[in-house]
Amino acid sequence: MNRRDFLQLSTLLPTLGLAPSLFASQGTPPLLIMIELKGGNDGLNTLIPVENRAYYQLRPTLALPANTALKLKDGLAMHPALQPLKPHWDSGDMAWIQGLGYANPNRSHFRSIEIWESGSDAAQNDTQGWIAKLYPEAARTLNGLVIGSDHGPLSESAFDTIIMDDARNFIRLTQQLRAMRAKTTNPTLAHLLDVQNNVHQNSQQVIDTLQKTRTTNTPFPQHKFGKRLAQAAHLINNGLGAGIYKIELSGFDTHKNQLRRQNALLNQLATGLAAFSQAMQQSGQWQNTLIMTYSEFGRRAAENKSGGTDHGAAAAHLLLGGRVQGGIYGSAPTLSAQKANDLSYTSDFRKLYHSIATQWLRRPSPWGEFGAFNLVHS
């Protein structure tokens, strides 16, 4: 079977059912799936303080009525588009962390995502990703995969990463890079050959894995984000061996028409993640999977005059996974109709990073000063 046959086969026959035991791969590292909500997701309409009057005053047209939101607890409810994830909340493997942000928030998309992805202070110029910082002496093996446009938390990592917008384009781009065995005394050329051999080897690993056909009978939604998650699930379940994944979902910069746009995006997020978790459960990997969302910032508490919201600061983010200790963490940012400005952060985002580093990835973390949430059970 050649590659084209395979790609066709895998889309025609997505329901080749296999028993979980077949997938139980040995020595799989803990899987961390980072979902970047590009553009700045409005946290206030994602995890909603439905019992807070100020919320309705600040958002006369954008507030989501309490009776349609999905009630959780402590006066909080989820955006109705997140319905596909509600079973996870009910079964206790979904957590929300409120008020994530940092001191002296920056409102530039570009700068603020750099702060989030590098795990640095607002005043610090640092481009190395926070995941890369956790593995300073990692071996050069393939341990990271990005489906999207930039490395983000994986930037400048010691371990190898692959970045692809789409598997088919990736194959086209890399399949012609040959392995090179030449010896040279020119140090610059040696570096170049080294990179080339490495790309060749890693892309071969991805291509080989894509050609394997072990699959679950989970149907994935057909939107772009769903397809990206389907590719990630396929690679994981066929033994790619990488532990860290970054997958992008774009379009959250909702300065106008927020109700319709955020609804569509959160629907993609929820249907995609529900399918992904189902695929991981079928392959026996759900206990080994942790999914987290992040975004450059939340949005302003008060709505603007175009049916949207402008760049803000703190926001809530979610975690999903077989060993996630379900619940709501952190405290809600104060909401006041008088102070219509911003949501101040209540937990530094690095408290989340520290928790994930120490409890999930089992790595020493440089962010101990921010404390930890107890997010993972055994």
Next chain:
Amino acid sequence: MSVLSFADARHLLNRTGFGAELDAIQQLNQQDRQQAIKKLLAAPRNFRLPTPKLHDFQTLRAMRKTSADAKMAAKQQVRKELKQIKLWAIDQALQNPNALQEKMTWFWHNHFTSSLRSSMRSAELLMGQTQLIRQHALGNFADLLRAIPYDPLMLVYLDGIKNVREKPNENFARELLELFTLGEGHYSEQDIKEIARAFTGWRLHGKTGKVFLHKKSHDTGTKTVFGSSGNFNGDDIIELLLQHPRTAEWIAEKMWPVFISLTPPDKAVIQQWANAFRTSGYDISTLLQAILTSEVFWHPATRATLVKSPLDLVIGSMRAMGLAKDKLPLSALNLQLRRMGQNIYLPPNVKGWPGGRSWINDTTLPFRQQFLRNISRGMDKNHDDAGMMSSKRMQNDLRIHKLPTLASNYWEQWLLPQGATTETANKDPHLYLQALLLDPTYQLK
């Protein structure tokens, strides 16, 4: 007297231009080295393509005030114009006969970094800065340094407009010392604080966008910098920095990985260049002459050890393959540069692109090779379909249409800075040319 061989001429042009253009090599071949360098530095600097028409500060300001929709439209207009400036700059790099001027323009942009993201008030800010840098690229560094603190884009990018007596902002002062003149380790935190005070009060006029000194926000108190005290203003600080011996050394050190090698600079050589630079009153051509005539520039051990930047690779390949003067899809080249990690006017941070080996990584190398594969796709088999191509496709076609006029047994020497790493021999000239472009050594200079 030392005479340039074909390979020497290629080396000189590869490092002072974007890539070795055949006619330029042939002009220098067998010429006296000193004469050739002189000629290179004396080339005319007046090539300018017409610049895109831009909405000015005032018009945009008025637009923003009318309605939310007009505000959005103003934003989109500025974005569009910033993109036009990028394409203009790419075209300028493709077509300017004085390639060294283009190279040095991008060197100084990477030294005095700013970002097009700081130009949202009007694309005029970016255009103003890039013209300023272009004007001085091969001229006088002191003049450029004197102008930079009051350049509108720089004032926005490094928070100069937020730097006021009551609450000094140190961003510009810090980068002025750390990146623009002295380098880390040659000043104190106190120097930064005092220098920030000296530059307080400069603003952009709300209506016109013109730079002016708001006297009430300017600190007229005594400042102590590098041990001397006085009521220094920004101009005084620049003169202090120009008197400081580190400034010429720092610029000389930054030239090393651009022109010589990726190994640490040789201190004696740097000293020699810095002396020439300083005693000339910071004449950039004098510094370049010192660099290009130094033994280390010609030493066999330093040849083929630099990595072509994305601009070198893209612009250089187009120029060398005779594609630069065709009607090119400039936005396709812009996309290529972005994929290869050099989104022009948008450096990763204030330090600019680190360059060197970092140009080649897992992400960029496949794109670099893909670009070269695409432009060199054998046209022999596509000869016929060229006529059938729609004009749109023709316009988007970056492929080489004509084989070089040089006899093919010289191609390797012409295109590669050292012998090929792979088996490139091929009877089909198109496939041979492609094999040379795809050889790893083509990535070097």
